[in-house]
Amino acid sequence: MDGHIKWKSNWAPEIQGYLHGNSYLNFLQNDLPELLEYLPLRDLQNMWFQNDGCPAHYARLVREYLNQEYPGRWIGRLGPILWPPRSPDLNPLDFFYWGYLKDRVYSKPISTLDELRQNITQATDHINGRRYARRIKRSFLRRCHACINAGGQQFEHLL
Structure with missing residues (x-):
């Protein structure tokens, strides 16, 4: 493998209604796998899982599942490794990906669910085509090193 994840181009979970503990657990058990x-087994065995502070992400049944699937290797509210909610300094998805994705998806008014899905697909294809994942990884590693050098204290001024 060349270091890039090969995604199924037609894969998309069917999400309906509001996100809650049961629907998020269903995603973790059925869609995430x-x-x-396509990830190598070694990567899957060493993978850590990170949640943010969304209430569905720390529902009891979700935490129980994560404790079973990622024992001691998940980060999140009420998890074995606590993570401050909405902490963008070490979360590449928060400090870049979601904002950039939303800017592209909602650049024009959307009137149907199919239009929304099409915009999301086009935006993610654009992001993946530009190899932003590699840039995000480099930025994340730079932020981790700055955090370590600052002894876990505030470090944005060191970037």
Whole structure:
């Protein structure tokens, strides 16, 4: 493998209604494994899981599942490794990906669910085509080193 994840181009979970503990658990159990199926076994065995402070992400049944699937290797509210909610300094998805994705998806008014899905697909294809994942990884590693050098204290001024 060349270091890039090969995604199924037609894969998309069917999300309806509001996100809650049961629907998020369903995603973790049924959809996430399909997303990760192309990762090498070694990467899967060493993978850590990170949640943010979304209430569905720390529902009791979700935490129990994560404790079973990622024992001592998940980060999140009420998890074995606590992570401050909405902490963008070490979360590449928060400090870049979601904002950039939303800017592209909502650049024009959307009137249908199919239009929204099409915009999301086009935006993610654009991001993946520009190899932003590699840039995000480099930025994340730079932020981790700055955090370590600052002894876990505030470090944005060191970037």
